[in-house]
Amino acid sequence: MSENHNQDSFDKGLAFEDYVEKVLFPYNAYDLQHKTNGYEQNKERYVTNSRKPDFRFKCRLTGKEFHVEAKYRTNSFKERYEILSDTQTTTFQEIHTTEVPIYIVLGYGNTAEDPEYVSLIPYEMHREQSIPVSTAFQLQIPKAEVPSSLITTRVTTDEKVEPVAFEATEHTKKAFLSKPILSVLGLVAVIAFGTTYFFLDDESRDTPTTVAVNPETNTEVLKNTIAEYYQHLDSNDLATLHNYISPKMRNWYGVKNPSLEDVRKDIEDYRNTYPFTETKVDFEKINIVEQDNGDFYITYPMEYKVKSKVNAPYKLYDLYLTTIWDKDYKLVSAQELRR
Structure with a gap:
């Protein structure tokens, strides 16, 4: 997460990170390889390693390793959710690889501890700083342990997700x-x-x-x-x-x-x-x-x-x-x- 977030943002971010780690990628199915430093550490002295995504997991079933960036949003802005900071739009390009890809887990609505919806967004599919609400909803997943098949299946770079129209005719x-x-x-x-x-x-x-x-x-x-x-x-x-x-x-x-x-x-x-x-x-x-x-x-x-x-x-x-x-x-x- 960005070093410029305030305490309140970090509190919500940490709550959602805890949700992602314990509910979506629990220890019985995924080994935790890396976890980013939190607000208390970074306010004392910023650790450059914090520019990495929040987590690096290894699936116990398949052995596949991957990064996860957790983002929680209470509301959208102009029908879009911000999923990357200015810094991350650059640094993630250097970190993401086919062998160890990045996934963005977006929680939205309700609270950071129990979001109303959760979406799993492959960075390879969507590298922009924000994502349309309709596209985020298309990538929604159940609020439960993420099946390994969602991680092991690679996204083709030219595949596009067409947004769902929200206005009824x-x-x-x-x-x-x-x-x-x-x-x-x-x-x-x-x-x-x-x-x-x-x-x-x-x-x-x-x-x-x-x-x-x-x-x-x-x-x-x-x-x-x-x-x-x-x-x-x-x-x-x-x-x-x-x-x-x-x-x-x-x-x-x-x-x-x-x-x-x-x-x-x-x-x-x-x-x-x-x-x-x-x-x-x-x-x-x-x-x-x-x-x-x-x-x-x-x-x-x-x-x-x-x-x-x-x-x-x-x-x-x-x-x-x-x-x-x-x-x-x-x-x-x-x-x-x-x-």
């Missing part, structure tokens, strides 16, 4: 009012599973992962798949939908036999209007029944919250989902019931 307003709540649902998964998420190159995006399992593991695979599916949606990552939704969709919340593009457009329209969602799936009450044709009839309750802007109040819905997933673990039918 009259078309999307009318479309939302005429559709069920979850016809365009995205939610925060209760547990972050080992998914390749949205930092994939184009080739990886187009190649769905095939998982070979025996009948005893179907339940866990389906739970993981459902959680990953909603996690991608909640992060506005529509590029991976084809990995979770069957091209032979039979029922999409009352719409019979829609194309994958129809489903994608439906979700996109809604998320342009309501980009902020937060849902808790009750996996303890999920019911999975395998059918004779290899499909899986799956029902589960969920608590769904939605809002149009960061500072807007949430609307809360108590829902019950009835879904069908095929033998390839792809969604072929979805219906909802408000309770």
